[in-house]
Amino acid sequence: MLQERLIQTAIDQFGRFGFDGASTRAIARASGTAMSSITYHFGGKEGLYLACADYIAQKATEQNAQGYALMQQTADLDRSTAIEHCLAILDGFALTMLHPDSEGWARFIVREQQAPTEAFERLYGGMMKAPLEGFGRLLAIIRPDLPARERRALVMLMFGQALILRAGRASVCKALGVDSLGEREAKLLRSQLRANSLCILNGGNA
Amino acid sequence: MLQERLIQTAIDQFGRFGFDGASTRAIARASGTAMSSITYHFGGKEGLYLACADYIAQKATEQNAQGYALMQQTADLDRSTAIEHCLAILDGFALTMLHPDSEGWARFIVREQQAPTEAFERLYGGMMKAPLEGFGRLLAIIRPDLPARERRALVMLMFGQALILRAGRASVCKALGVDSLGEREAKLLRSQLRANSLCILNGGNA
DNA sequence: GTCTATACTACGATAGAC
DNA sequence: GTCTATCGTAGTATAGAC
Numbered sequence: 001m002l003q004e005r006l007i008q009t010a011i012d013q014f015g016r017f018g019f020d021g022a023s024t025r026a027i028a029r030a031s032g033t034a035m036s037s038i039t040y041h042f043g044g045k046e047g048l049y050l051a052c053a054d055y056i057a058q059k060a061t062e063q064n065a066q067g068y069a070l071m072q073q074t075a076d077l078d079r080s081t082a083i084e085h086c087l088a089i090l091d092g093f094a095l096t097m098l099h100p101d102s103e104g105w106a107r108f109i110v111r112e113q114q115a116p117t118e119a120f121e122r123l124y125g126g127m128m129k130a131p132l133e134g135f136g137r138l139l140a141i142i143r144p145d146l147p148a149r150e151r152r153a154l155v156m157l158m159f160g161q162a163l164i165l166r167a168g169r170a171s172v173c174k175a176l177g178v179d180s181l182g183e184r185e186a187k188l189l190r191s192q193l194r195a196n197s198l199c200i201l202n203g204g205n206a
Numbered sequence: 207m208l209q210e211r212l213i214q215t216a217i218d219q220f221g222r223f224g225f226d227g228a229s230t231r232a233i234a235r236a237s238g239t240a241m242s243s244i245t246y247h248f249g250g251k252e253g254l255y256l257a258c259a260d261y262i263a264q265k266a267t268e269q270n271a272q273g274y275a276l277m278q279q280t281a282d283l284d285r286s287t288a289i290e291h292c293l294a295i296l297d298g299f300a301l302t303m304l305h306p307d308s309e310g311w312a313r314f315i316v317r318e319q320q321a322p323t324e325a326f327e328r329l330y331g332g333m334m335k336a337p338l339e340g341f342g343r344l345l346a347i348i349r350p351d352l353p354a355r356e357r358r359a360l361v362m363l364m365f366g367q368a369l370i371l372r373a374g375r376a377s378v379c380k381a382l383g384v385d386s387l388g389e390r391e392a393k394l395l396r397s398q399l400r401a402n403s404l405c406i407l408n409g410g411n412a
Numbered sequence: 413g414t415c416t417a418t419a420c421t422a423c424g425a426t427a428g429a430c
Numbered sequence: 431g432t433c434t435a436t437c438g439t440a441g442t443a444t445a446g447a448c
Contacts, residue, residue, distance in 0.1 A: 002413090016321060021226030023441060034415055039443070041413090107320045113376040114313045115222060124380050132381050149382075153391075153398040156378045160370030161363040167373040170319040172362045174330050175338050176355075185359075192359040199409040200402045208431090229423065240433055242426080247431090251424065 003041050004055075005031045011052045015107030019049055053112070053119035056105045057126025064131070067092045071134025074141065082141040083201050087194055089135060094162040094193055098186045106166045132159075142201050158200060161193055209247050210261075211237045217258045221313030225255060259318070259325035262311045263332025270337070273298045277340025280347065288347040289407050293400055295341060300368040300399055304392045312372045338365075348407050364406060367399055 009031045013022040024045050028035040042048040061068070070085045077085070096102050112120045132155055139151045146154065165172060169181070176185055215237045219228040230251050234241040248254040267274070276291045283291070302308050318326045338361055345357050352360065371378060375387070382391055 018224035018227045020441095021224045024443095025441075035442080036416085036444080037414065045442070110316060110320060110373060113374055114316060116376040120376055124377065128377055129380070132377075149394060150398055152381055152383075153394050154402070156370055156374070156381055157367040157395070157399055157402055160368070160374065161366040163370050163374055164362055164366030167316060168319055168362070168366065168369055170322040170326055171330065171334055171338075174335070175358050175362055177358075188355060188359050189363070192356055193363055195409060196360070196363055196406045199405040203401060203405040230425095231423070241424080242434085243432065245425065 002031070002033060002037065003051075006033070006038060006041065006048065007052055007055045010048050011056065011108050012104045014049060014052060015104050015111060018111060019045075024048070050119055050122065052108065053122040054126065056108060057123055060105075060127040064092065064096075064127075067131065068134070071131065071138065074134070074137040077138070077141055079142055082138045083198070086135065086138050086142065086201060087197055089131070089138075090158060090162060090193060090197055091190055093159060094165060094190055095186075097162050097166040098181060098189070102166060110167050132156075135159075139201075143203070154200070158197060161196060165189060208237070208239060208243065209257075212239070212244065212247065212254065213258055213261045216254050217262065217314050218310045220255060220258060221310055221317060224317060225251075230254070256325055256328065258314060259328040260332065262314060263329055266311075266333040270298065270302070270333075273337065274340070277337065277344065280340070280343040283344070283347055285348055288344045289404070292341065292344050292348065292407060293403055295337070295344075296364060296368060296399060296403055297396055299365060300371060300396050301392075303368050303372040304387060304395070308372060316373050338362075341365075345407075349409070360406070364403060367402060371395060 006027065010022070010027050013027050013030070016022070024038050025035050027048070028038055038045065038048050042051055067089055070089055074082070097106070109123055112123060135158075136148075136151055136155050139146070139154060140148075143151065143154075165181070172189075173180060176188075178185060181189070212233065216228070216233050219233050219236070222228070230244050231241050233254070234244060244251065244254050248257055273295050276295055280288070303312070315329055318329060341364075342354075342357055342361050345352070345360060346354075349357065349360075371387070378395075379386060382394075384391060387395070
């Protein structure tokens with residue numbers, strides 16, 4: 001479909017060059033159509049930008065369906081099961097951050113976080129709010145000693161460990177002495193993330 | 207000085223709009239000079255961009271002088287002192303990420319990490335390499351059980367917890383239910399970061 | 413629906429006055 | 431060293447053909 005092709009190209013270009021740096025001409029050309037198609041389908045450059053945010057949120061939600069499942073029925077979970085769910089969710093997030101496919105849209109999101117616009121509202125509501133709150137509910141089971149405020153802070157810090165794999169990718173590569181993160185590095189980082197997370201989750205009882 | 211004013215303005219504009227999105231005209235205008243001054247002093251837009259990277263690395267190094275001090279003499283430290291040094295360094299990094307002043311140049315760096323250019327080489331060599339390696343040496347004292355490879359991964363994951371306070375600022379604010387991170391939130395996040403880090407550093411012995 | 417053609421604005425680089 | 435003026439290029443938006 002033309003609209004989808006335009007959006008996919010646009011996500012890459014907006015992520016790479018930013019809203020101002022990307023050009024509708026180049027996006028249209030790379031999508032094999034004329035620039036005025038963007039005006040027709042999305043009303044202009046800004047409409048296309050917002051459509052990109054919606055598209056990312058929708059695709060991410062679809063792709064992370066099993067992660068969502070782990071966060072839904074949190075009512076009657078025992079502690080060790082909740083811990084395994086947390087570890088699985090974090091590992092899933094790390095896998096996404098490590099996966100080459102996330103490069104394009106992750107750039108888009110990281111850029112939005114630096115200077116949030118209307119597009120960020122759609123991204124947060126569409127793909128972040130539910131997972132973060134679900135993770136927080138699991139934490140409530142695992143660390144009942146922590147007040148809700150501390151729990152919310154803890155959620156973000158734990159996700160930060162995985163976020164750096166994308167947002168600080170260049171530094172991670174340098175620090176590990178590699179040009180890119182391959183299978184070997186992914187394995188290393190994921191197992192270290194799991195170990196760290198276990199320490200943190202058990203922190204209240206250590 | 208005119209050159210410094212140009213650089214400071216440019217860091218803000220490049221960080222906000224990216225290399226292509228920022229305009230030399232706007233940078234010059236906001237600095238109270240003509241666009242051709244950029245050509246004269248820096249050779250052009252790209253020269254100004256690289257000068258920004260050098261400026262950031264230099265200022266960050268100056269400002270973090272005490273953090274560097276904590277990482278130099280690592281030879282004969284006992285374990286609990288090394289732990290306190292690690293916690294202090296991480297807290298210093300978190301403080302920088304939380305400080306409003308870092309907003310401008312942090313945006314510049316986060317952007318560079320997404321699509322590294324020559325400027326990233328200067329940033330890494332000028333302000334990241336030494337701190338990350340120093341932190342790694344402290345970790346070698348604290349967690350002698352960990353191989354060097356695992357240690358390097360651990361360093362990055364730990365810094366990730368603090369990095370999200372800048373790179374994922376918009377999400378952190380949303381998750382905490384605030385519009386911006388004030389004193390209250392800073393205190394909360396820093397103490398939770400300290401608690402997490404203690405758990406991780408003691409992980410090998412728990 | 414998708415194209416071409418056009419109007420208008422802004423960009424970076426550079427030459428030359430002072 | 432800093433300015434103004436100008437050139438060539440590229441941006442978005444829009445009108446109108448098909």
